[in-house]
Amino acid sequence: MTPEHDGHLGAWLNARLPVRQFLVSFLAERIPGGARWAYVFGSICLALLAVQFVTGAAIALFYVPAPNAALASISYLSSQVAFGRLVLGIHHWSANIFVGVILVHVAQTFLYGAYKRPRELVWLSGVMLLLLIQGFHFTGFVLPWDQKGYWATEVGTSIMQTAPLVGDLLMRVVRGGADLGALTLSHFYAVHVLVLPAAVVLFAGFHLVSMRWAGPAGTWRKSSAAAEEKGFFPHQVFKDAVAVMLLLLLIVGLAAFDYAPPAYVADPTDTSVVPRPEWNFLFLFQLQHYFPGSLEWVGTMVVPGMLVGILLAVPFLDRGSERHPRRRLGMIIGGAAIGLTVAALTVLAVASDPAAWAYATRPVVRTGARLYADNACASCHRVRGEGGLSGPDLSFIGQKRDLDWLRTYVRDPDSLNPSAVMPPQKGLSDREIRAIATYLHSLR
Ligand code: HEC
The missing domain is CATH 1.20.810.10 (Cytochrome Bc1 Complex; Chain C)
Structure with a gap:
């Protein structure tokens, strides 16, 4: 910002405000x-x-x-x-x-x-x-x-x-x-x-x-x-x-x-x-x-x-x-x-808080939580006060079911409960199902 760089606008402004002095001292800090x-x-x-x-x-x-x-x-x-x-x-x-x-x-x-x-x-x-x-x-x-x-x-x-x-x-x-x-x-x-x-x-x-x-x-x-x-x-x-x-x-x-x-x-x-x-x-x-x-x-x-x-x-x-x-x-x-x-x-x-700890420290639990959200599980299930009520509350499901049971149930509820209302998850890969089950298992 030397005076030679000033155009018409610079000169106009400078006559009215100390723009140049300000810039020179502002930028020149050691x-x-x-x-x-x-x-x-x-x-x-x-x-x-x-x-x-x-x-x-x-x-x-x-x-x-x-x-x-x-x-x-x-x-x-x-x-x-x-x-x-x-x-x-x-x-x-x-x-x-x-x-x-x-x-x-x-x-x-x-x-x-x-x-x-x-x-x-x-x-x-x-x-x-x-x-x-x-x-x-x-x-x-x-x-x-x-x-x-x-x-x-x-x-x-x-x-x-x-x-x-x-x-x-x-x-x-x-x-x-x-x-x-x-x-x-x-x-x-x-x-x-x-x-x-x-x-x-x-x-x-x-x-x-x-x-x-x-x-x-x-x-x-x-x-x-x-x-x-x-x-x-x-x-x-x-x-x-x-x-x-x-x-x-x-x-x-x-x-x-x-x-x-x-x-x-x-x-x-x-x-x-x-x-x-x-x-x-x-x-x-x-x-x-x-x-x-x-x-x-x-x-x-x-x-x-x-x-x-x-x-x-x-x-x-x-x-x-x-x-x-x-x-x-x-x-x-x-x-x-x-x-x-x-x-x-x-x-x-x-x-x-075991669930918060698992969420903070295990990436697979975070992945599972995201898949849980993306697959509308929360529209029917409630976890810690968040979600719908047409399915059971899953806040403490990890205390009640083991990992294998959860995997089987999420993929195909009918295989464990012939009268299940819950829709099967056919579109998810094995790894995705496992991540969701691990997330559910951490809820305790
Ligand atoms: C349309 C509503 C609905 C959706 C969507 C749904 N569920 Fe369910 N879920 C239920 C109902 C109702 C039950 C109770 C048993 C039954 O009828 O299947 C249940 C049962 C369960 C159970 C067993 C609970 C227990 O203690 O026996 C788990 C675990 C579960 N759901 C997980 C999931 C997951 C994970 C998803 C998302 C991938 C999901 N649900 C999506 C309605 C739903």
């Missing part, structure tokens, strides 16, 4: 140690935020925030509108991958000691952004008003009740009443599409401005003059762009081939549902188990509050100028201990 693939995660977060805004706006054009219409509006978007299912799938996958990318970004900033003076405000606004993204998940899950989202939110909001003194009031305010209903949807929708996006834009702007003002931290090592030459533009911009493109391809692929929109409307009277929060809240769900009875609020309020407090305090606990991880061993060990505890609680929560 990175201590030079551009690296390791620095792409912040830009990926920004790109995913844009993806969520665009797909979210598209979904909002069709979504109706009312219990009797929400799921129908999502189904309509998914099945009748061109690219509707793809847009929903991208919003879903990008939201989940977003949390993972933020965690990597936070862990890396921590390892590099990049929160140190003068970057404390960059870290603080980053922690706020992490909490806001969790807020998007918490408010977004109930919006389709389907079984999973309804029950996860029922559990999630009932946790608020455990707060001392104000718990009941808090829960009623959030739900808009004693139970989940039309006002819950209005509340969660308004927060999801108005309050949180405004807050995210504010904090993301603050994050970027404070980061650029202090400059990137770069590596903790002394760098060579040659490496220093590789600054933000074009070197880091190129790496960021490649990483963003690859991740977007992955997200579109997952949305196209591994996404099913929510299909079963919430049934508040269904007692067969085993409510479970989303994966990124599972550690809190697990934590509750260790604080029974009157201590419950320690697990639901005190420990999570302390976790946020520690995160916010990081730049003020570790104040020396030393950034090399080996010379900040206390911090690194403390951080790793907290990170591993959260990961372990998540694994324990998944492992406490």
